Amino acid sequence: MTSRVRGSKAIFTGWTCPAGPAEFVNWLEDRSTQVSYRTFAANVDLSEWHASYREMGLALSKDWGITWLKSELLDGSRVWVLQWSAMEHLFAYPGQDWESTQDAIVHVAKRLGDKGWPSAWTWDEINAVLVNELGWEP
Secondary structure: OOOOOOOOOEEEEEEEEOOOOHHHHHHHHHOOEEEOHHHHHHHEOOHHHHHHHHHOOOOHHHOOOEEEEEEEOOOOOEEEEEEEOOEEEEEEOOOOOHHHHHHHHHHHHHHHHHHOOHHHOOHHHHHHHHHHHHOOOO
């Protein structure tokens, strides 16, 4: 798990779906909890997003079309997802290796895909693929 510097905030990774793999989006959504704007903003650097909204004369905190989510990676570390207009935007802490979870989930999906989206997989099935095929340690 990536250790987080006290007081540091998650930053936009540049990862946005629909450009990212659907399996990873489903993983993040299945393991997410909806949070308030206030909670999200306390943990995520939204300065660029606020600036963009201000340029349009809008307030990010008042956009009813945004859903604020906290989610987690395979190692249990927290990431944040801003859902807006059916697009997900991923925020992670500096140095956090979210790409490994994305790659692993895409691999797991290829192996367990006929069974359905990540919510249909058991942890035993996921761990079996991760440990036996990718060498991950639970």
